[in-house]
Amino acid sequence: MVQIPNTSASAPPAQRSVPTSADVARLAGVSRATVSYVLNNTSAVRISEPTRRRVHEAAEELGYVPHAAARSLRAGHSRMVLMPAPAIPVGPLHGQFLNELQWALSRLDYTVVQHGALGLHGDDAARAWAELRPVAVLVPGQGLGPQGVAVLKRSGARAVVTLGPTGVEGAHALLMDHATVGREAARHLHARGRRRIGVVVPEESGLEAYSTPRLDGVRQALRGTDAVVTELPLGYTEEAAARLAARWRGLGLDAVFAYNDEYAMLLMRALQDEGVRIPEDTAVIGADDLMLGRLLRPRLSTVHIELPSGRELAELVDRAVRDPGAAPERHEVLGATVVHRDSS
Template identity: 65%
Template sequence: MTQTPPRPPAGPPARRPVPTSADVARLAGVSRATVSYVLNNTSAVRISEPTRRRVREAAEELGYVPHAAARSLRAGRTRIVLLPTAHVPVGPLYGHFLNELQWALRRLDYTVVQYASMGLRGDEAARAWAELRPVAVVSFGAVDLTPFGVDILKRSGARAVITLGTRPVEGAHNVVMDQRRVGACAGAHLLERGYRRLGVVMPEEPGLNVFSAPRLEGVRGAAAGTDAEVVPLPLAYTEESAAALTARLPSLGVDAVFAYNDEYASLLLRALLDAGVSVPDDTALMGADDLLLGKLLRPRLSTVQVDMETGQHLAELVDRLVGDPDRTPDDHGHQAGHAPGHDLMAARAIRREST
């Protein structure tokens, strides 16, 4: 009996050719130049909306994706906006702001890259960021930029280096996001209510010192020249740490606590009530950021409402600076290399039952 020889093992399926802009042009019935203008969102050439739609539909049907590196070579720069991060956990308020910023930048045709900068400092971080050749960097202060670091970024092609914080950096475009104002509002409110020994929660979680240290400074500023004392209170975001701090408060003589934000205030409030401490009769308590959570607690939480400009505003500033990095002071009082007159946030105290 004749045996059928075994079939050779099937090889990998043939790879489909990668679609090109020429394929898109043929399917859409337009030139390759038109495909490039449409998919690169070029505004210098007027193309009708039906043609734009036809090109996009053809690209989607073929699975064509423009080559970012090739586009960067043609343009002479990337469209990357770098948002460095370094152990910075953000609450709902800042999370919403960052999400809005990223969406707005994307609508302006930028590619947003969050860079994990853990373990990097100063000029070392700037060199690492520069390797990606970003067209702009927006630093939230987790890494201390230096003038030399800014120069590294600009020589690598960054047309805009924006810092958000209280300390201007030479060569960068500084936008004020002054957390001291939050602490100053809280301190002034507690002092007006008659409290004189103010505890200030300092979160132990990595990265939050960027926000908590200026808030402590703001409380100290509000208390300067009065008979009040300010006591830093380290606190981890755990029930055990909150219970331990609650047990220490009587020996510290603290009569009011600014708990950094509403989340830490909620954690501490639970521990105080569990220990039989009356709020505000025994110890007043105040948060910040005016989260819905604070309104649902009993007693309702006094807080500092932080009014931030939209992420859209910051995205538009990035776009203006990319277009003209040496622009003179604009309608917001900014000037490259100088501290601006414009502040990205404002704050005001809201009194509720906890104070």
């Protein structure tokens, strides 16, 4: 007797076919061209709202999503906007800006991709970004040079936008000079009668792009006055703050610009533990205007930083993608104003 093996238990389930735009068109009762127009947000063709709704409902029911590579071939470029992943943890202010930017770009039908390239910098990083063929690249900080911009453009990037203190040849630039933050903090402390001013310089790697210009801004603002500036390296730990606070009286400082609100809160708590009165003995000012600083006692004085809106940057990217031959735009976008509270 020949036994027929039962293979039903071990047989893999039948693989479902990947839904296509033709499937969406059949379910919605429209042409494939209409599906393409609707799902690619084509503005050149007018599609009624009921038709758009039917197409979206059909695509959702079938689980259909457009093929990014195929769409890129049809358009002649991708819709990917690449941003290098930050090498350091971003603060609340920067994080809010990035979230707003990603939302604004998605509204313009771009996909934002963060690229991690550990160990790669400058033009080497640009070559790694170029491999993904983005339509635009947003580069925070410094390090990208004209050669890197050229590599990106040869790979198909229609827009390269840098965000930092200086621009790069061939790229659009949002100029963010953090020296203005230090200048505003120093002018405030000097106007309050403080003459022996310390400036916190974080020891954490990667913050130099912000801390160095802020220190320079303090020195610029106080040059030619009777004030003395003391640089204060500080790691972001309770132990480091306690060590600095323990020798505070020997430093003879009557004020400190603590780089930002987080370092200011860290140092202020350590100074209070040492019996240093704030602001009577030492005035303290931070930067970023975080909510937590308003809840401290004494309430923390700060420099409120005004960044460009994510919508404005998204519109710049879109303009550059639509007109890649236009001259690079450069905009001064970082504003700074002092918010005077109890700590100074």
